[in-house]
Amino acid sequence: QVQLVESGGGVVQPGRSLTLSCATSGFTFSNYGLHWVRQAPGKGLEWVAFIGYNEGNQYHADSVKGRFTISRDNSKQTLYLRMDYVRVEDTAVYYCTREEVGMDVWGRGTTVTVSS
Amino acid sequence: SYVLTQPPSVSVAPGETARITCGGNNIGSKSVRWYQQRPGQAPVLVIYYDTDRASGIPERFSGSNSGNTATLTISGVAAGDEADYFCQVWDTSSDHFVFGPGTTVSVL
Numbered sequence: 001q002v003q004l005v006e007s008g009g010g011v012v013q014p015g016r017s018l019t020l021s022c023a024t025s026g027f028t029f030s031n032y033g034l035h036w037v038r039q040a041p042g043k044g045l046e047w048v049a050f051i052g053y054n055e056g057n058q059y060h061a062d063s064v065k066g067r068f069t070i071s072r073d074n075s076k077q078t079l080y081l082r083m084d085y086v087r088v089e090d091t092a093v094y095y096c097t098r099e100e101v102g103m104d105v106w107g108r109g110t111t112v113t114v115s116s
Numbered sequence: 117s118y119v120l121t122q123p124p125s126v127s128v129a130p131g132e133t134a135r136i137t138c139g140g141n142n143i144g145s146k147s148v149r150w151y152q153q154r155p156g157q158a159p160v161l162v163i164y165y166d167t168d169r170a171s172g173i174p175e176r177f178s179g180s181n182s183g184n185t186a187t188l189t190i191s192g193v194a195a196g197d198e199a200d201y202f203c204q205v206w207d208t209s210s211d212h213f214v215f216g217p218g219t220t221v222s223v224l
Binding site: 035037044045046047050059061062095097101102103104106107108109 | 149160163216218
């Protein structure tokens with residue numbers, strides 16, 4: 001079945017870097033766009049970034065633009081989120097999700113805590 | 117940037133109808149999606165293209181979109197429908213995906 005599994009979360013100090021991964025299976029990875037969506041503790045959903053099926057289109061939320069970079073490796077069926085210069089306000093559960101007519105498949109998320 | 121508004125909470129008795137609104141400037145010209153998120157779980161796509169139910173979603177869930185308001189309607193509400201519901205659109209002017217703040221549905 002279709003699966004998205006995030007990894008790479010943890011505790012990181014402000015100003016440092018972290019890379020999240022999302023391993024996928026059960027579908028033709030190269031045919032789909034993918035997102036990162038985050039949810040701060042007790043808060044709503046916040047879209048972070050999107051990458052098109054062929055990497056041609058990449059969009060980032062204003063709150064992370066210039067600090068975070070979405071990328072993908074179609075040969076490994078894996079999505080990435082490089083997070084540089086992290087801030088306390090980046091603390092959240094980070095979900096990867098597949099884009100079809102909506103965000104139709106979600107992973108369980110990986111938790112990032114930014115703290116000194 | 118494009119802003120979506122939702123009521124923080126909606127309460128409804130079992131078997132009744134819950135209506136969750138999503139407001140935005142001329143949102144009727146956009147394609148709206150709705151997501152359900154139960155406590156401790158990842159979100160689930162409920163509605164796409166304003167009115168189409170995602171796979172596995174009961175017919176009790178329906179959507180509409182016109183003018184400045186989109187609406188998710190849950191008919192015959194059951195205890196299992198207690199969750200947070202988020203609307204979402206693609207804003208072409210900014211190339212950003214936007215979520216509403218979410219509405220908590222409580223079944224009395």
